[in-house]
Amino acid sequence: MPSRRSPWMNQDLDDFRQLARTFCEREIKPNIERFIEQKRVDRELWTRAGELGLLCASVPEEYGGGGGNFFHEAILIEEQARIGDSSWGAALHSGIVAHYLLHYGTEEQKREWLPKMASGEVVTAIAMTEPGTGSDLQGIKTKAVREGDDYVINGAKTFITNGYHADMVLVACKTSPDQAAAGVSLVIVPTSSEGFRRGRVLDKIGLKGQDTCELFFDDVRVPSSNLLGTEEGQGFVQLMMQLPQERLIVAVSCAASMDLMLDLTHEYTLTREAFGKPIFGFQNTKFKLAEVATEARVTRAFIDECLDLHVKSELDIPTAAMAKYWSSERAQQVADTCLQLHGGYGYMEEYPIARAWTDLRVSQIYAGTTEIMKEIIARSLPTPVMGQ
Numbered sequence: 586m587p588s589r590r591s592p593w594m595n596q597d598l599d600d601f602r603q604l605a606r607t608f609c610e611r612e613i614k615p616n617i618e619r620f621i622e623q624k625r626v627d628r629e630l631w632t633r634a635g636e637l638g639l640l641c642a643s644v645p646e647e648y649g650g651g652g653g654n655f656f657h658e659a660i661l662i663e664e665q666a667r668i669g670d671s672s673w674g675a676a677l678h679s680g681i682v683a684h685y686l687l688h689y690g691t692e693e694q695k696r697e698w699l700p701k702m703a704s705g706e707v708v709t710a711i712a713m714t715e716p717g718t719g720s721d722l723q724g725i726k727t728k729a730v731r732e733g734d735d736y737v738i739n740g741a742k743t744f745i746t747n748g749y750h751a752d753m754v755l756v757a758c759k760t761s762p763d764q765a766a767a768g769v770s771l772v773i774v775p776t777s778s779e780g781f782r783r784g785r786v787l788d789k790i791g792l793k794g795q796d797t798c799e800l801f802f803d804d805v806r807v808p809s810s811n812l813l814g815t816e817e818g819q820g821f822v823q824l825m826m827q828l829p830q831e832r833l834i835v836a837v838s839c840a841a842s843m844d845l846m847l848d849l850t851h852e853y854t855l856t857r858e859a860f861g862k863p864i865f866g867f868q869n870t871k872f873k874l875a876e877v878a879t880e881a882r883v884t885r886a887f888i889d890e891c892l893d894l895h896v897k898s899e900l901d902i903p904t905a906a907m908a909k910y911w912s913s914e915r916a917q918q919v920a921d922t923c924l925q926l927h928g929g930y931g932y933m934e935e936y937p938i939a940r941a942w943t944d945l946r947v948s949q950i951y952a953g954t955t956e957i958m959k960e961i962i963a964r965s966l967p968t969p970v971m972g973q
């Protein structure tokens with residue numbers, strides 16, 4: 586269990602944490618190096634997790650899920666972070682794609698996809714970003730043109746998490762290319778569709794075991810019933826409503842990583858000696874670790890509050906942006922401090938702190954960059970009454 590038990594934990598969640606912890610320790614930790622080597626997790630990891638009830642834990646049981654809530658998703662993210670794993674894209678599958686289906690999917694779409702997602706039979710991805718646009722989602726160029734009872738999709742996506750393993754991709758498309766936000770729709774695309782092609786798994790500076798891919802759509806034909814929901818042009822609103830949960834996922838992971846980095850560095854500085862004593866004995870080391878412990882604790886308190894709000898459906902978009910901005914920036918700062926305390930070993934890839942340092946960097950970029958988070962927060966500031 587984490588050293589400080591989050592106030593929202595209860596017996597059911599303790600049991601789920603134990604299940605998640607055992608799975609991470611047994612099925613992921615011994616294989617991390619291999620996942621990094623092959624640039625993806627084993628496909629069987631998904632089905633094993635599905636068998637144990639770790640996928641789609643927050644999806645209702647009637648759709649094959651665990652019948653839990655977002656606390657369950659947060660626990661799995663924390664347990665993954667606790668073993669230093671950044672390869673398995675389970676949070677994107679269960680915490681993001683499943684929730685688009687749950688909130689906006691038709692009954693048929695939910696019944697078709699969610700049970701297979703929960704069992705691990707189907708792995709999913711969400712494809713918003715394109716080579717020409719990321720932050721400015723209104724500017725996407727991938728088109729879904731209606732032809733009879735089908736959509737014909739043409740375009741390209743990049744940086745897509747779970748891209749290699751995905752059996753289904755939720756694709757942000759323009760159904761009205763002449764319109765900006767109002768022209769965006771989300772379309773369910775099985776990757777078995779003719780005309781769908783995966784590019785290579787991209788070489789990244791971190792998250793090296795995660796199968797981040799380019800995806801290509803050349804005259805991909807899917808039935809019009811694959812439009813997420815029933816109405817075209819709802820995609821942008823759907824994205825805006827779901828992005829806070831995606832940002833909270835990043836925030837939870839960053840907060841948990843801070844705890845791991847603190848533990849790793851504390852242990853290292855107690856055993857590594859310089860000038861005849863453990864480096865923890867230097868005042869600078871103690872002070873730096875005192876700062877890290879405080880940063881981690883303050884961040885966790887804020888994330889706990891956000892999680893509680895989110896489970897009560899009260900987390901607003903600016904607060905989720907604050908959570909993501911704050912925790913990703915602080916985690917990177919903590920990684921830097923902890924790497925420094927490891928000296929040259931901190932620069933060696935086999936040291937977990939080096940991996941954390943490169944893995945965490947993307948947290949300030951994906952799910953909306955730090956700059957976009959600050960835009961959202963700034964827009965929410967109340968207008969002051971001037972002259973008082």
Ligand SMILES: Cc1cc2nc3c(=O)[nH]c(=O)nc-3n(C[C@H](O)[C@H](O)[C@H](O)COP(=O)(O)OP(=O)(O)OC[C@H]3O[C@@H](n4cnc5c(N)ncnc54)[C@H](O)[C@@H]3O)c2cc1C
Pocket residue numbers: 677710711712713714717718719720721743744745746747789792797947950951952953954955956957960
């Ligand atoms: C490892 C990884 C995994 C990813 N997984 C996925 C995925 O599964 N699905 C998916 O769709 N996408 C994914 N992404 C894409 C990610 O969400 C985008 O990279 C991100 O949104 C930024 O978009 P961009 O790369 O096009 O940068 P740009 O939008 O080109 O931004 C470049 C710079 O300009 C700044 N900028 C842009 N607009 C503004 C503004 N209005 N004000 C101030 N500054 C601004 C940005 O903050 C940034 O610093 C992933 C990316 C990575 C690296």
